[in-house]
Amino acid sequence: xxxxxxxxxxxxHALAWAISASPRLGRLYCAPGNPGIADVATCVDLDxxxxxxxxxxxxxxxxxxxxxxxxxxxxxxxxxxxRQAGIACFGPGRQAAQLEGSKAFTxxxxxxxxxxxxxxxKFTDADAAKAHADAQPLPxxxxxxxxxxxxxxxxxxxxxxxxxxxxxxxxxxFGKSGAAVVIEEFLVGEEASFFVxxxxxxxxxxxxxxxxxxVGDGDTGPNTGxxxxxxxxxxxxxxLIARTLEDIIKPTxxxxxxxxxxxxxxxxxxxxxxEDGPKLIEYNVRFGDPEAQVLMxxxxxxxxxxxxxxxxxxxxxxxxxxWSDDVALTVVMAADGYPGTPKKGTRINGVQRSSGGADVxxxxxxxxxxxDGSLVANGGRVLNVTARGASVMEARERAYAAIDSLDWxxxxxxxxxxxxxxEREKQSG
Ligand code: AMP
Ligand code: GLY
Numbered sequence: 001x002x003x004x005x006x007x008x009x010x011x012x013h014a015l016a017w018a019i020s021a022s023p024r025l026g027r028l029y030c031a032p033g034n035p036g037i038a039d040v041a042t043c044v045d046l047d048x049x050x051x052x053x054x055x056x057x058x059x060x061x062x063x064x065x066x067x068x069x070x071x072x073x074x075x076x077x078x079x080x081x082x083r084q085a086g087i088a089c090f091g092p093g094r095q096a097a098q099l100e101g102s103k104a105f106t107x108x109x110x111x112x113x114x115x116x117x118x119x120x121x122k123f124t125d126a127d128a129a130k131a132h133a134d135a136q137p138l139p140x141x142x143x144x145x146x147x148x149x150x151x152x153x154x155x156x157x158x159x160x161x162x163x164x165x166x167x168x169x170x171x172x173x174f175g176k177s178g179a180a181v182v183i184e185e186f187l188v189g190e191e192a193s194f195f196v197x198x199x200x201x202x203x204x205x206x207x208x209x210x211x212x213x214x215v216g217d218g219d220t221g222p223n224t225g226x227x228x229x230x231x232x233x234x235x236x237x238x239x240l241i242a243r244t245l246e247d248i249i250k251p252t253x254x255x256x257x258x259x260x261x262x263x264x265x266x267x268x269x270x271x272x273x274x275e276d277g278p279k280l281i282e283y284n285v286r287f288g289d290p291e292a293q294v295l296m297x298x299x300x301x302x303x304x305x306x307x308x309x310x311x312x313x314x315x316x317x318x319x320x321x322x323w324s325d326d327v328a329l330t331v332v333m334a335a336d337g338y339p340g341t342p343k344k345g346t347r348i349n350g351v352q353r354s355s356g357g358a359d360v361x362x363x364x365x366x367x368x369x370x371x372d373g374s375l376v377a378n379g380g381r382v383l384n385v386t387a388r389g390a391s392v393m394e395a396r397e398r399a400y401a402a403i404d405s406l407d408w409x410x411x412x413x414x415x416x417x418x419x420x421x422x423e424r425e426k427q428s429g
Contacts, residue, residue: 007069010365011289014296022305036364075101095261113251141184146177189274200262202317208236228417294328329395330386338380346410
């Protein structure tokens with residue numbers, strides 16, 4: 001089976017690395033890919049926004065399955081256009097992708113299907129939004145409705161900050177994504193992520209993970225796309241997983257099917273584990289980045305392609321995907337300046353040298369090859385040093401040891417990835 005993977009980050013490198021281990025794989029292409037992905041796939045230059053060009057490539061190269069990494073092509077309807085052309089696609093269509101594309105869509109779906117989530121109100125003009133925010137207790141959670149690359153959420157600690165963010169949204173800071181605003185109740189608890197596959201009807205639970213969104217040690221500084229992650233998330237007990245499936249995931253998949261927009265792909269539930277149990281914070285319609293990296297290193301690689309294909313084509317109910325009991329942990333190495341303007345083009349040495357061990361894999365997130373063939377930084381998040389071990393502590397030691405063997409003076413990373421889980425490990429002896 002020939003596969004086309006869409007994307008260029010660490011998530012896609014992890015997916016490509018797993019897919020490439022399938023005994024059923026013919027050729028793996030990736031558009032556009034990156035130098036790490038090029039080790040396991042043929043990178044191709046395709047304009048992913050041009051759906052006809054993608055379909056044409058699939059026909060010419062006998063592609064049986066397209067796996068879409070990021071959300072933007074899904075919200076743009078690439079999944080629908082591929083399926084209409086008779087090509088299986090891992091990733092929901094435009095309508096179901098609204099789970100990530102519109103915060104208000106998800107809130108309204110939660111209402112319709114009685115799914116536990118934070119109380120909310122939706123606004124399409126600034127004055128009404130501000131009047132509502134002024135009457136809320138602090139902190140106030142305010143979200144631009146549409147896609148905003150993780151920047152469209154404010155936890156306002158004062159009513160002035162709330163009003164300022166509302167003005168930003170309606171003032172065009174997030175473009176069309178800010179034309180509507182959702183104001184939510186602030187949930188208290190521990191955050192965790194849960195990933196499932198769905199073929200529209202059946203659900204295959206994958207695994208749990210936790211990430212680290214702030215740029216600095218001790219969860220300080222601005223938000224990022226994620227500076228590290230580990231899987232499983234110790235807070236997600238078997239009981240909480242079962243409740244999340246029953247109360248949140250199953251009603252969502254059923255409601256989308258009922259509406260005629262079945263969900264085919266991976267559903268990423270961002271959860272708050274509150275005193276009253278799990279509540280949905282948000283959905284994403286793709287794997288997390290860097291959560292995919294820790295999931296893929298724990299999954300039975302030989303089975304990953306089969307599971308992705310079953311989600312795209314049906315038959316997920318008969319599909320198995322085995323998981324290692326190991327803990328996986330990934331540390332993101334970012335370029336100086338991130339999450340502001342990252343320094344580009346700086347040279348990274350030692351990646352080849354340290355990527356060989358089976359317990360450590362270095363996924364490329366934002367790299368490119370310079371004209372002289374050397375590896376250089378080409379983005380904010382640049383490398384994901386990913387390790388597995390019998391405990392969080394062991395996985396963490398391996399990841400940081402691998403980082404020590406790299407030579408990249410212009411990058412930085414958090415030194416405390418996994419701290420919450422390690423504290424738990426220490427407490428339980
Ligand atoms: P989102 O993009 O919706 O995941 O929001 C980004 C981050 O904001 C989440 O990961 C949470 O840390 C936080 N957040 C979002 N909504 C809430 C809420 N209702 N209560 C508390 N924290 C929230
Ligand atoms: N790491 C968070 C995300 O992928 O949305």
